Amino acid sequence: MDSCNCIEPQRPPDDLLMKYQYISDFFIALAYFSIPLELIYFVKKSAVFPYRWVLVQFGAFIVLCGATHLINLWTFTMHTRTVAMVMTTAKVFTAVVSCATALMLVHIIPDLLSVKTRELFLKNKAAELDREMGLIRTQEETGRHVRMLTHEIRSTLDRHTILKTTLVELGRTLALEECALWMPTRTGLELQLSYTLRQQNPVGYTVPIHLPVINQVFSSSHAVKISPKCPVALIRPAGKYMPGEVVAVRVPLLHLSNFQINDWPELSTKRYALMVLMLPSDSARQWHVHELELVEVVADQVAVALSHAAILEESMRARDLLMEQNVALDLARREAETAIRARNDFLAVMNHEMRTPMHAIIALSSLLQETELTPEQRLMVETILKSSNLLSTLINDVLDLSRLEDGSLQLDLGTFNLFAVFREVLNLIKPIASVKKLHVSLNLAPDLPEYAIGDEKRLMQTILNVVGNAVKFSKEGSISITAFFAKSELLRDSRTPEFFPVPSDNHFYLRVQVKDSGVGISPQDIPKLFTKFAQTQSTATRNSGGSGLGLAICKRFVNLMEGHIWIESEGLGKGCTAIFMVKLGIPERLNEPKLPFMPKVPTNHGPTAFPGLKVLVMDENGVSRMVTKGLLVHLGCDVTMVSSSEECLRVVSHEHKVVFMDVCVPGMDGYEVAIRINEKFTKRHERPIIVALTGNTDKVTKENCMRVGMDGIILKPVSLDKMRSVLSDLLEHRVLFEAI
Amino acid sequence: MEVGQMQRRLVDYTKSLFMEGFLDAQFLQLQQLQDESNPDFVVEVVSLFFDDSEKLLNDLTMALDQPNVDFKKVDAHVHQLKGSSSSIGAQRVKNACIAFRSFCEEQNIDATLRCLQQVKQEYYLVKNKLETMLRLEQQIVAAGGSIPMIELGF
Numbered sequence: 001m002d003s004c005n006c007i008e009p010q011r012p013p014d015d016l017l018m019k020y021q022y023i024s025d026f027f028i029a030l031a032y033f034s035i036p037l038e039l040i041y042f043v044k045k046s047a048v049f050p051y052r053w054v055l056v057q058f059g060a061f062i063v064l065c066g067a068t069h070l071i072n073l074w075t076f077t078m079h080t081r082t083v084a085m086v087m088t089t090a091k092v093f094t095a096v097v098s099c100a101t102a103l104m105l106v107h108i109i110p111d112l113l114s115v116k117t118r119e120l121f122l123k124n125k126a127a128e129l130d131r132e133m134g135l136i137r138t139q140e141e142t143g144r145h146v147r148m149l150t151h152e153i154r155s156t157l158d159r160h161t162i163l164k165t166t167l168v169e170l171g172r173t174l175a176l177e178e179c180a181l182w183m184p185t186r187t188g189l190e191l192q193l194s195y196t197l198r199q200q201n202p203v204g205y206t207v208p209i210h211l212p213v214i215n216q217v218f219s220s221s222h223a224v225k226i227s228p229k230c231p232v233a234l235i236r237p238a239g240k241y242m243p244g245e246v247v248a249v250r251v252p253l254l255h256l257s258n259f260q261i262n263d264w265p266e267l268s269t270k271r272y273a274l275m276v277l278m279l280p281s282d283s284a285r286q287w288h289v290h291e292l293e294l295v296e297v298v299a300d301q302v303a304v305a306l307s308h309a310a311i312l313e314e315s316m317r318a319r320d321l322l323m324e325q326n327v328a329l330d331l332a333r334r335e336a337e338t339a340i341r342a343r344n345d346f347l348a349v350m351n352h353e354m355r356t357p358m359h360a361i362i363a364l365s366s367l368l369q370e371t372e373l374t375p376e377q378r379l380m381v382e383t384i385l386k387s388s389n390l391l392s393t394l395i396n397d398v399l400d401l402s403r404l405e406d407g408s409l410q411l412d413l414g415t416f417n418l419f420a421v422f423r424e425v426l427n428l429i430k431p432i433a434s435v436k437k438l439h440v441s442l443n444l445a446p447d448l449p450e451y452a453i454g455d456e457k458r459l460m461q462t463i464l465n466v467v468g469n470a471v472k473f474s475k476e477g478s479i480s481i482t483a484f485f486a487k488s489e490l491l492r493d494s495r496t497p498e499f500f501p502v503p504s505d506n507h508f509y510l511r512v513q514v515k516d517s518g519v520g521i522s523p524q525d526i527p528k529l530f531t532k533f534a535q536t537q538s539t540a541t542r543n544s545g546g547s548g549l550g551l552a553i554c555k556r557f558v559n560l561m562e563g564h565i566w567i568e569s570e571g572l573g574k575g576c577t578a579i580f581m582v583k584l585g586i587p588e589r590l591n592e593p594k595l596p597f598m599p600k601v602p603t604n605h606g607p608t609a610f611p612g613l614k615v616l617v618m619d620e621n622g623v624s625r626m627v628t629k630g631l632l633v634h635l636g637c638d639v640t641m642v643s644s645s646e647e648c649l650r651v652v653s654h655e656h657k658v659v660f661m662d663v664c665v666p667g668m669d670g671y672e673v674a675i676r677i678n679e680k681f682t683k684r685h686e687r688p689i690i691v692a693l694t695g696n697t698d699k700v701t702k703e704n705c706m707r708v709g710m711d712g713i714i715l716k717p718v719s720l721d722k723m724r725s726v727l728s729d730l731l732e733h734r735v736l737f738e739a740i
Numbered sequence: 741m742e743v744g745q746m747q748r749r750l751v752d753y754t755k756s757l758f759m760e761g762f763l764d765a766q767f768l769q770l771q772q773l774q775d776e777s778n779p780d781f782v783v784e785v786v787s788l789f790f791d792d793s794e795k796l797l798n799d800l801t802m803a804l805d806q807p808n809v810d811f812k813k814v815d816a817h818v819h820q821l822k823g824s825s826s827s828i829g830a831q832r833v834k835n836a837c838i839a840f841r842s843f844c845e846e847q848n849i850d851a852t853l854r855c856l857q858q859v860k861q862e863y864y865l866v867k868n869k870l871e872t873m874l875r876l877e878q879q880i881v882a883a884g885g886s887i888p889m890i891e892l893g894f
Contacts, residue, residue, distance in 0.1 A: 623789045623824035630773045630781055695823065716826065719769050
């Protein structure tokens with residue numbers, strides 16, 4: 001066998017070259033085996049590598065290549081066919097895998113490249129977002145500063161605090177070197193430095209307002225960068241440095257009248273202040289947009305805050321003015337009151353001073369009339385008397401009227417007998433009427449209550465005046481006086497549209513009509529009747545005298561009694577009717593259980609003793625006086641005894657709460673005393689309660705007692721219990737009309 | 741006589757005065773007014789009544805003695821007397837006075853004279869009785885007792 005199957009490779013000429021090839025192949029194989037190991041190791045470590053299959057493939061490729069090179073090592077020398085076979089197989093596999101891998105990589109490498117692009121893209125995006133974040137943060141911070149500034153500015157309403165705070169906060173927020181506010185002067189031609197941040201007391205620099213730079217700032221609503229050299233910015237001490245950038249913004253000064261919703265604030269303001277902000281020198285800082293925006297917002301807020309402060313100042317001023325006015329008005333009112341009081345005092349004094357000589361004149365003239373006089377003398381005296389009577393009436397009327405005018409007259413309300421008032425008027429008017437041969441008739445409606453609550457004296461005065469007028473102006477014929485209880489239909493009269501009577505449970509309206517057949521009044525004169533001092537000019541009336549005040553006073557009294565008075569007449573010569581309605585109270589229906597007639601058995605005895613009650617007893621009879629005194633002393637009263645009317649009048653004072661007087665002795669003027677006492681004490685609460693002690697309680701005595709204004713009657717002899725109950729009832733109710 | 745007996749006698753006597761109409765309830769009122777602060781009230785009033793009435797009766801006698809009798813004055817006096825007697829509770833005197841007054845109004849001289857006599861008589865009677873009663877009371881008080889209150893059955 002010479003033919004061996006071993007394949008003889010070409011023997012290299014060089015052994016060295018062989019050696020190097022051998023070594024290189026060895027290292028190549030080593031590398032080829034270690035690379036996949038590294039790959040596997042690192043890929044295993046990382047979690048995100050997506051192409052494992054490729055890796056496997058690549059690994060196989062490399063391994064096979066390595067194997068190939070490794071097997072190559074054995075082919076340098078003589079090698080068997082097996083080795084050759086193995087080598088071939090390896091090579092074939094390697095070829096297959098590498099082709100497959102090459103094919104695969106065609107697909108994969110673009111993907112890998114695009115991953116890289118994407119990565120770059122994302123990095124850019126991230127950088128951009130970072131930038132934006134930074135911007136937003138800055139804006140947010142700016143917003144926060146603005147809010148804080150606004151809060152500081154708006155937390156006060158004081159103008160100076162607002163401005164100072166603005167400057168301070170702005171300076172702090174923006175780290176400014178200097179911040180200044182220039183306000184327009186009153187003339188509007190200059191800007192004056194009003195507030196600065198660093199300099200404590202700004203000297204009054206002024207700058208003319210019409211500089212181009214200032215105009216530029218004023219015409220724009222934004223913050224404008226201005227040159228550090230312009231006059232408004234030259235407030236720093238000069239130095240060898242590079243001044244920082246300066247920004248100026250306008251601050252509108254709003255007025256109250258300028259608040260129109262649609263035009264705020266552009267068109268409505270004319271005046272601006274200037275705010276100048278300077279960055280620190282040598283800092284190379286620039287004004288950023290967000291800082292400018294901040295400044296603009298702050299300027300607007302300051303404008304609003306200043307206007308609020310201005311409004312507040314105005315309202316405070318207005319309030320102070322009002323207070324001053326109030327004080328002045330109060331003073332004026334007090335002065336007026338003093339003047340009225342002085343006038344009233346004057347009137348009262350004058351009235352008294354005038355009355356005293358008047359009385360002397362009247363009294364003495366009357367006396368003179370009684371003496372022997374020649375006819376001329378008599379005529380003269382009569383004239384004197386008439387004139388002085390007239391004057392006296394005039395004085396009374398004027399005083400009454402003046403008191404009525406300023407409302408200082410008040411009604412003296414009390415319970416009184418209505419029928420008695422009318423009867424009294426009738427009695428007073430009858431003499432005059434009979435002299436003139438006039439017939440006077442009185443008709444009282446049956447449903448009219450006998451007792452009423454009102455001002456008896458003034459009601460009587462009114463009725464008397466009206467009836468007196470009727471008599472005065474009638475030469476002949478008759479006078480009829482009728483009084484009704486006015487029902488509600490009659491209350492609203494078409495002739496008196498301005499009278500609105502309100503019927504109620506406690507009151508009723510008394511309607512009195514006085515009809516005469518005298519001279520009458522022409523319709524055009526009727527409105528003048530109630531005016532002061534006016535009189536109709538017909539000849540008949542000119543002789544009748546009178547001041548013309550009577551009806552005016554009546555009208556005022558009637559008004560005080562919440563009523564109405566008017567006169568109707570068909571014309572001259574046809575007589576006239578005077579009608580008035582007044583509001584009177586009804587005694588039974590008042591809230592207190594007060595009856596004009598005490599029940600025969602009083603249900604409560606009241607206090608059993610009246611300690612210290614001052615009582616006056618007037619009785620001519622010694623024994624009965626002593627017995628009455630004993631009764632009252634037993635009840636604890638402090639009794640003063642008098643035995644005659646003069647003594648009674650002398651002794652009685654407002655300290656005596658009750659006066660018991662005996663009226664049953666004929667010839668003794670107990671009634672007179674009662675009348676005098678009523679006259680003496682004009683105020684109702686000062687007047688003592690007057691009680692008549694009498695042996696008989698017939699109607700005449702009762703009427704007389706009531707007529708003179710006594711508060712009650714007791715039948716003698718009085719028992720202890722009776723006296724006790726009488727006193728307690730009297731003191732409670734102030735009225736007692738019959739106690740048997 | 742010891743106190744209890746005296747008191748009983750007083751009570752009987754007083755009761756008889758009321759029964760016979762010399763005194764009426766007004767006198768009781770007077771007695772009620774007498775208390776510690778006013779221990780002699782009744783005595784004082786009664787004495788005053790006596791003095792007053794004496795004077796009035798004298799005046800009346802004189803007035804009716806006149807040739808021209810002034811009935812107004814007479815009426816006034818009688819009125820006074822009536823008032824006094826009714827204040828004290830001397831019932832019969834009061835009634836006599838009432839009759840007297842009516843005759844005064846008629847201006848009947850004879851009748852008025854008769855009435856005057858009547859009044860005087862009644863007055864002296866009641867005076868006597870009252871004096872007796874008061875003396876009894878004084879004796880009781882002197883003996884150390886207290887004056888009993890009268891309860892009237894009517």
